Amino acid sequence: MASSSSSQSWIYDVFLSFRGEDTRKTYVDHLYNALVQNGIHTYKDDEALPRGETIGPALLKAIDESRIAVIIFSENYANSSWCLDEVTYIMERKDERGQIVMPIFYHVDPSEVRKQKGKYKEAFAQHELENNKRVEAWRKALKEAGNLAGWESKLVANGHESKGIKEIVNTISSRLFPVFNVNEDLIGIETRLQDLKSQLEIGSGGVRMVGIWGVGGGVAL
Incomplete structure (x- = not known):
């Protein structure tokens, strides 16, 4: 059973x-x-990997230390045995530690990932020729990940990439910081809260102090 x-x-x-x-x-x-600008502490290997550190253990450790894993499935994702090892480890963490996994299907259909069709079928044909013993585990992980609720880039915001990314980041933010969910009738408040989150650098460690100045008699909760 996954831990809380x-x-x-x-x-x-x-x-x-x-x-x-x-x-x-x-x-x-x-x-x-977009994630960083919204105060979301994000691990991307070429941004956070210390120079000279072995890539395998460092990335596995980063997966263990992350609240949410976002997997961007692209056409050639399955060509990389490392990517397949990575998604397999992520799905194991989901089951064992309750990690949230959110897939993005970038120019691929979820069924291609789930059923290993198209480019994914070609990639696995090559892996099997190499007699790779991890193929079965990779197939299982892709099937599970392909069944998760996520986003198809061509459908989010009608295919407009910048708007689609903003929508995805807002969804991730609401999962991480539910306290910032606000009444949509409060016009303009969401933008102000997003700016506050960015300035607070939530998730980056350390202590922040916030002073609230209001009219006389006001009460801050």
Whole structure:
């Protein structure tokens, strides 16, 4: 049984799993910047990996320390045995530690991931030729991840990438910081709260002090 997420000590809010050759300088770069700008402490390997540290153990440790794992499934994600090991480990953490997993299907259909069709079928054909003993575990992990509720980039915000990323970041933020959910009738308050979150750098450690100045007789709760 997965342990309660509230009892865990998380270092990062979000861990990003992605195929660098596909998305590092494009979609993932924009997503990462949007997360950081919204005060969400995010692990992306080329931003947080200490120079000279072995990539495997460092990334596995970062997964363990992350509240949410966001997996960006792109066309060539399954070509990388490391990416497949990564998603397998993430799905294990989901079951064992109650980690939240949110997939983004970037220019691929969820069924391609779930059933290993198209480019994913080609990638697995190559893995099987190499007699890789991890294929069965990889297939199981992709099936489970492909069945999770997530986002298809072509459908979010009608395919507009910047608007779609904003929508995804807002959803992630609401999962991390439910205290910031506000009445939609309070016009303009959401933007102000997003700015406050960014300035507080929530999740980055340390202590912050906030002073509230109001009219005489006002009560802050």
